[in-house]
Amino acid sequence: MELLKLILRNTLRHKLRSLLTAVGIAVAVLAFMLLRTVVTAWNAGVEASAANRLITRHAVSFVFPLPYAYRDRIARVPGVERVTFAVWFSGVYIDKNQFFARLAVDSNSFFDVYPEFLVPPDQLAAFKRERNACIIGSEIAERYKLKIGDVIPLEGDIFPGRWEFVVRGIYRPRDKTTDPTSMLFHWQYLEEKARQEKSNREGRVGWYVTRIANPDEAGAISAAIDALFANSPAETKTETERAFQQSFLSSMGSVMTAMDIMSFVIIGIILLVLANTMIMAARERTHEYAVLKTLGFTARHIFLLITGESLILSVIGSAVGLAVTFPAVEGFQNALPKGWFPIFYIEPRTIVFGTVAGIAVGLIAALIPARRAMSIRIVEGLRYIG
Amino acid sequence: MPPLIEIRNVSKSYRRDSLEIPVLRDISLEIAAGDFVALMGPSGSGKTTLLNLIAGIDRPTSGSVTVAGTDLTELSEGDLAAWRAQHVGFIFQFYNLIPVLTAVENVELPLLLSGLPKPERRAHAEAALAIVGLADRMDHYPRQLSGGQEQRVAIARAIVTDPTILVADEPTGDLDKNSAEEVLGLMDRLNREISKTILMVTHDPHAAERARSIRRLDKGELV
Numbered sequence: 001m002e003l004l005k006l007i008l009r010n011t012l013r014h015k016l017r018s019l020l021t022a023v024g025i026a027v028a029v030l031a032f033m034l035l036r037t038v039v040t041a042w043n044a045g046v047e048a049s050a051a052n053r054l055i056t057r058h059a060v061s062f063v064f065p066l067p068y069a070y071r072d073r074i075a076r077v078p079g080v081e082r083v084t085f086a087v088w089f090s091g092v093y094i095d096k097n098q099f100f101a102r103l104a105v106d107s108n109s110f111f112d113v114y115p116e117f118l119v120p121p122d123q124l125a126a127f128k129r130e131r132n133a134c135i136i137g138s139e140i141a142e143r144y145k146l147k148i149g150d151v152i153p154l155e156g157d158i159f160p161g162r163w164e165f166v167v168r169g170i171y172r173p174r175d176k177t178t179d180p181t182s183m184l185f186h187w188q189y190l191e192e193k194a195r196q197e198k199s200n201r202e203g204r205v206g207w208y209v210t211r212i213a214n215p216d217e218a219g220a221i222s223a224a225i226d227a228l229f230a231n232s233p234a235e236t237k238t239e240t241e242r243a244f245q246q247s248f249l250s251s252m253g254s255v256m257t258a259m260d261i262m263s264f265v266i267i268g269i270i271l272l273v274l275a276n277t278m279i280m281a282a283r284e285r286t287h288e289y290a291v292l293k294t295l296g297f298t299a300r301h302i303f304l305l306i307t308g309e310s311l312i313l314s315v316i317g318s319a320v321g322l323a324v325t326f327p328a329v330e331g332f333q334n335a336l337p338k339g340w341f342p343i344f345y346i347e348p349r350t351i352v353f354g355t356v357a358g359i360a361v362g363l364i365a366a367l368i369p370a371r372r373a374m375s376i377r378i379v380e381g382l383r384y385i386g
Numbered sequence: 387m388p389p390l391i392e393i394r395n396v397s398k399s400y401r402r403d404s405l406e407i408p409v410l411r412d413i414s415l416e417i418a419a420g421d422f423v424a425l426m427g428p429s430g431s432g433k434t435t436l437l438n439l440i441a442g443i444d445r446p447t448s449g450s451v452t453v454a455g456t457d458l459t460e461l462s463e464g465d466l467a468a469w470r471a472q473h474v475g476f477i478f479q480f481y482n483l484i485p486v487l488t489a490v491e492n493v494e495l496p497l498l499l500s501g502l503p504k505p506e507r508r509a510h511a512e513a514a515l516a517i518v519g520l521a522d523r524m525d526h527y528p529r530q531l532s533g534g535q536e537q538r539v540a541i542a543r544a545i546v547t548d549p550t551i552l553v554a555d556e557p558t559g560d561l562d563k564n565s566a567e568e569v570l571g572l573m574d575r576l577n578r579e580i581s582k583t584i585l586m587v588t589h590d591p592h593a594a595e596r597a598r599s600i601r602r603l604d605k606g607e608l609v
Contacts, residue, residue: 003498009486291482294443295496295543296471298464378443382478 003301007308010281018313021277025317025361026324028270029354033325034332035263036350042249042256044177044343049242051215053113056208056225057244059235065204066234068191073228074208079221081213084109085205087187091154091163093144100140101179102154104187113211116174117184123148123169131192134185135169143181146170152183159190159201177343209241267357270314274365278310282369289373290381299374303366306373310366311359318358322351388455389416390551390583391440396449398435398606409435411606413449420581422573424588424597431603433587434555440585441553442470454550471499475544477554477573481536483528483543490515490524493542500547514542518572534565541572545582552576554586558593570596 011018056074058064065087075083087104107128111117119127119135127133136146146152146167154163165185173180187205194202212221222238229236239247249256282289289302325346333344376384398410410432417423425433438444439451442458451458454473461469476482483492494511502510515524518538528536537557544552554573558566574596576582586597594600602609 002504005491006484006487013486287482288484291478291484292495293467294441294470294476296467296499298467379438382443 022317026321029321041341053241055244056238082211087206104190127168133168134165137180139180286384306370307366311362314362390419391417392452422577424594427603473550475549479556479559514546
């Protein structure tokens, strides 16, 4: 018989109470992990930002296009290595609930600036050869069972009409934070159609993306680009990709902050649940602790008994919560409309934080009851009637 | 031969709010090794308090308590705990077994502090249970035992470390006549056969008759 056995027996003394406490901890850990994962998913674009990329958009709003003619002028700014651009196409595939990014891009430069989109060379070559070809993300291919040679019909909204694109490539994301749900096709194809239809959209692009040689010069290069177009009909605003992504998120910023705070409030709730259980358990055993002290057990032994029980409950609860989180996150993602969160995964640091929080909560929850049980005099404890 | 237990001018008082309540007044007492002493007296006379001081689970307000050559008033809390583990066996009125441990595990409990390896601890615990006649109840939990059996397990727990003294606080107070007789007989055997020094607090004159000597307390004083 070891002290650990007594700790385990004590943990199982009130099975229902221990079970409910562990389940409470598991649910709280699950809620914490889910909230953190949603916050992470929301910020995924920011996390995926490259330090050496700048985004140039219309100074008034992102929705206003920029002249195609800016491309060469931006390319000549010292420090700029490569320039590409994109246009937000939007459109409807199957129905309006099927959301994923559809972008018209400069096929010659886009993949140079975005090396995290991994396309097999033969597929990239085939894409470049065919005017109405497209490249889709691996998750899009999987979700809609698309393969090379399939046709994707889109109903245009910003660019009206029926559009058909042939899948010539499927890219894989290099990093976990790379969006695997984009569809990319030739801007030249869009431009030709715009010219044919005289839609006033010809010669326009949505935004420019610039790869720079030295991220430390981002501020100076941004200023230099914007200076080129100052006082023109289409003034620009250039910023780092991270700043650009963050400006997108700012509209939902307070909601995300609230979720962020909530996730930590949940840790506090776990602490209260466990502390309440441990205070009750230790109070009920005041007499027993006094008996143990009488037999020669020290305050340190009492501390180990209470803390050990608290840790067992918190570790079991946290482990169950962590284990359930993985299928729960998958189910949560499936329940959301397609494309809401292109990148939705449990970050390793979220797992680490959840685990550390579970252990820390176990230790902290034991402090008050352990301190009381350690300090109570033996004669008082022996007289205690719980 | 010097006395095993030597109490010199011990007083003990408790403070309740602003009131100082005296419990023991200038007690001096000597108990020889191998003695079996019954402490008697009315409720509130200070019997249990005196027992607690001798057992090192409480400290006197003044005076000294020396047991087996050690002045308990000079020991720190940690040293006093270690001293109790080595020198004192406790028998309580309500047995005070740990309900989640079996009889043999309860008896083994004090040995966890001894540093003995597990097989030896188990052997000692089984031997102690055999002495109290419960070899066939080793794996029973306290709730599966009668009151008399529980008290016998408590006695086995008290003697398993072979302590210098056994202290018993109303050991038969919660038992029927037959069980009380068994427990008293066992304590008598421990005293006579292995010369265990026993100090017993009791209200029961019949129980006190088993002791070799009876000391009476009244209003905190030996009479």
